[in-house]
Amino acid sequence: MTVYVDFYQPFKKIVQEKRVSFSFTKANTVTLKELLEEIIVKYPACSEVIAAQDKDNVEKFFRNIAVLRDNNFLLLDCVLEDGDIIKIFPVISGG
Amino acid sequence: MYGYRGKLLEINLTDSSISVKKLDENLLKKYLGGSGLGARLLYDLTDGQTAPLDEENVLIFMTGPFTGTKIPTSGRHAVVTKSPLTGIWAEADVGGNWGYELKCAGFDGILIKGKAVKPVYLWISEVGTELRDATHLWGKDTYEVDELIRKETDSQAVISSIGQGGENLVAFASIMTDGKDGRAAGRGGVGAVMGSKYLKAIAVRGKQRVEVKYPERLKQKIKELAPEIVDKTRMFGKYGTSGGVQGHEEMLNFPLKNWAGERWPEGVEKINGIVMEETILKKQYRCKTCIIGCGRDVEITAGPYQGVNGAGPEYETIGTLGGLCMIDDLEAIAWANELCNRYGIDTISAGSVIAYSMEAFERGILTAEDCDGLQLVFGNEKAMIELIHKIANKEGYLGKLLSKGVRKAAAELGNYAEEFAIHVKGMEFPAHDPRAYNGVALSYATSNRGACHVQGFTHGFEKGFTMPELGIDQPHPRHSVEGKGEFTAKLQDLMCIFDSIKLCKFVIIGGVKLTDITELFNAVTGLNLTNQDLIKIGERIYNLKRLYNVRCGISRKDDSLPPRILTQKRGPNLPPLGKMLNEYYAYRKWDEFGVPTEAKIKELGLMADYPDAVL
Numbered sequence: 003m004t005v006y007v008d009f010y011q012p013f014k015k016i017v018q019e020k021r022v023s024f025s026f027t028k029a030n031t032v033t034l035k036e037l038l039e040e041i042i043v044k045y046p047a048c049s050e051v052i053a054a055q056d057k058d059n060v061e062k063f064f065r066n067i068a069v070l071r072d073n074n075f076l077l078l079d080c081v082l083e084d085g086d087i088i089k090i091f092p093v094i095s096g097g
Numbered sequence: 098m099y100g101y102r103g104k105l106l107e108i109n110l111t112d113s114s115i116s117v118k119k120l121d122e123n124l125l126k127k128y129l130g131g132s133g134l135g136a137r138l139l140y141d142l143t144d145g146q147t148a149p150l151d152e153e154n155v156l157i158f159m160t161g162p163f164t165g166t167k168i169p170t171s172g173r174h175a176v177v178t179k180s181p182l183t184g185i186w187a188e189a190d191v192g193g194n195w196g197y198e199l200k201c202a203g204f205d206g207i208l209i210k211g212k213a214v215k216p217v218y219l220w221i222s223e224v225g226t227e228l229r230d231a232t233h234l235w236g237k238d239t240y241e242v243d244e245l246i247r248k249e250t251d252s253q254a255v256i257s258s259i260g261q262g263g264e265n266l267v268a269f270a271s272i273m274t275d276g277k278d279g280r281a282a283g284r285g286g287v288g289a290v291m292g293s294k295y296l297k298a299i300a301v302r303g304k305q306r307v308e309v310k311y312p313e314r315l316k317q318k319i320k321e322l323a324p325e326i327v328d329k330t331r332m333f334g335k336y337g338t339s340g341g342v343q344g345h346e347e348m349l350n351f352p353l354k355n356w357a358g359e360r361w362p363e364g365v366e367k368i369n370g371i372v373m374e375e376t377i378l379k380k381q382y383r384c385k386t387c388i389i390g391c392g393r394d395v396e397i398t399a400g401p402y403q404g405v406n407g408a409g410p411e412y413e414t415i416g417t418l419g420g421l422c423m424i425d426d427l428e429a430i431a432w433a434n435e436l437c438n439r440y441g442i443d444t445i446s447a448g449s450v451i452a453y454s455m456e457a458f459e460r461g462i463l464t465a466e467d468c469d470g471l472q473l474v475f476g477n478e479k480a481m482i483e484l485i486h487k488i489a490n491k492e493g494y495l496g497k498l499l500s501k502g503v504r505k506a507a508a509e510l511g512n513y514a515e516e517f518a519i520h521v522k523g524m525e526f527p528a529h530d531p532r533a534y535n536g537v538a539l540s541y542a543t544s545n546r547g548a549c550h551v552q553g554f555t556h557g558f559e560k561g562f563t564m565p566e567l568g569i570d571q572p573h574p575r576h577s578v579e580g581k582g583e584f585t586a587k588l589q590d591l592m593c594i595f596d597s598i599k600l601c602k603f604v605i606i607g608g609v610k611l612t613d614i615t616e617l618f619n620a621v622t623g624l625n626l627t628n629q630d631l632i633k634i635g636e637r638i639y640n641l642k643r644l645y646n647v648r649c650g651i652s653r654k655d656d657s658l659p660p661r662i663l664t665q666k667r668g669p670n671l672p673p674l675g676k677m678l679n680e681y682y683a684y685r686k687w688d689e690f691g692v693p694t695e696a697k698i699k700e701l702g703l704m705a706d707y708p709d710a711v712l
């Protein structure tokens with residue numbers, strides 16, 4: 003299965019592309035956690051920008067970002083589907 | 098009682114008298130401090146007939162039991178009064194260093210009564226309290242006043258002051274604290290009330306430590322909470338409140354074009370906290386005892402906005418002076434923000450009335466002549482900046498008109514101008530779209546100070562936060578309707594706790610829960626409250642503020658949203674307000690008109706009060 007990830011600043015600058023596709027051999031059992039693990043392996047600077055000392059810690063990465071699918075916020079254990087478009091922002095709690 | 102000074106400084110400006118009143122312990126236990134205690138005082142000292150800008154109105158500055166301790170983000174205070182913008186309950190919550198300093202000077206709060214005959218400022222120190230002549234400061238902006246008063250008093254004094262906006266009684270004038278690394282008591286026109294009393298500033302310097310009952314327990318609890326707070330707010334600290342602008346736009350939450358716009362990705366790409374960090378950010382700054390540090394210190398050294406040097410624009414400011422006005426120049430917004438801070442006017446209301454006037458101009462309701470030749474079209478940053486000067490100085494027809502706030506301005510313009518005036522109870526919207534979150538819709542409609550996103554902070558709990566102690570163990574789906582009344586009411590009660598004990602709501606991002614707050618509270622005060630006890634106090638406070646508003650004529654007719662928000666879709670959702678409101682009233686045990694029932698008033702112990710305790 004393939005999911006597409008739209009990166010917003012500051013991640014977009016790191017990734018150098020707005021949309022990146024991630025392919026997985028298993029279908030329909032991929033969780034958001036697994037996707038984020040892929041992301042920080044492929045683009046370690048994405049989690050480094052949050053905390054260099056914890057750059058491999060996917061939970062800490064997730065704590066500081068907001069992840070959307072169809073404009074709904076996703077939790078770490080959400081199962082992704084083939085063709086999903088996932089959007090990643092810094093945590094959006096401004097106010 | 099531990100965590101309190103037990104003292105209220107009372108200043109009567111009419112006869113220049115200064116006295117110290119003892120705060121009754123039972124009163125503190127019932128209303129905690131901050132805006133809770135402020136509500137009790139305002140309820141007892143003013144009524145439905147009190148004119149906000151008359152001598153009889155009072156202005157209350159109140160810290161809470163956490164202020165002055167080492168609890169992270171507790172360096173805060175509340176400013177409470179009857180609002181000249183809305184004519185009802187007003188509270189403004191503000192960070193910085195001032196509240197901390199006041200507590201260290203030996204007071205829980207200050208009650209300002211009466212009206213001086215000429216400009217004065219108040220100087221509070223270890224030596225004593227005095228009223229000083231401020232004639233030479235009248236007409237100066239808040240940055241200038243901060244420097245001048247510190248020169249005259251103590252270089253380490255902390256100042257809360259008004260600028261020309263407050264002096265000129267702009268209905269949404271703010272009270273600024275901490276000079277150019279400023280924090281604003283922004284909403285509801287508290288600065289105009291200060292200006293109406295000829296009180297230019299309050300300077301404080303205090304050195305006494307605040308005693309807590311169980312220092313070791315408190316230390317341990319802070320040690321337990323701090324790493325997680327730091328960990329979960331890294332992005333927030335790095336990019337500030339405006340780091341989320343793009344996300345909010347994507348969620349159709351970021352306001353555009355006087356709330357008529359749908360999408361603007363190309364605009365928000367230029368006006369967010371990440372761009373700020375890469376361009377004009379000089380350093381982070383933080384309120385007293387804060388370990389998050391969302392404050393932005395910005396500097397512009399070249400170009401048309403050269404000279405900006407101080408607090409940078411927050412998310413709400415970028416939303417209103419940027420998105421609502423369709424201005425995509427971050428430096429122009431930073432300049433407009435600095436002007437608002439210097440003049441002492443609320444950036445949210447300022448951006449809102451300017452965006453409103455742009456729409457009125459484009460619709461031909463305002464003419465070029467009305468606007469002194471200004472081309473008031475969306476996206477015109479020069480016009481936006483020019484209008485800030487005009488509003489703060491009440492200059493020309495348009496400056497005077499807009500200085501009254503959007504509700505009054507629209508009513509004066511007549512025709513169909515009220516259709517696109519975006520406010521609740523006279524308070525302009527902050528930068529969150531109620532169509533994006535039903536909880537925000539209900540919260541705006543029912544918040545005691547008018548449209549407000551932080552009196553319920555519901556959007557946070559419709560995105561990702563949880564509060565299991567309130568039965569919110571999952572984020573509430575943002576477009577859901579069922580259960581939204583109870584959800585919103587519970588969070589409003591919780592937020593009353595934050596606003597009264599004085600704790601920044603951003604610690605919620607850092608994972609702080611009600612149980613943590615209760616433990617901190619008990620360690621500070623030595624009391625032994627449960628979560629339920631604390632929430633009951635929050636509910637009492639929320640209801641008391643509502644009762645104040647009921648006395649001012651507020652009922653269900655006012656718990657509404659503007660036609661544009663209820664009828665024009667942005668994305669898939671229109672908030673079904675009536676249905677949510679019915680559920681909300683039923684949960685709160687308010688009657689069909691939105692008035693707390695006698696049974697509820699009795700249950701909350703609001704009848705058997707202590708009105709004479711401090712007077």
Ligand code: SF4
Nearest residue numbers: 383384387389391601
């Ligand atoms: S998070 Fe921001 S607003 Fe809250 S106390 Fe810290 S610096 Fe102040």
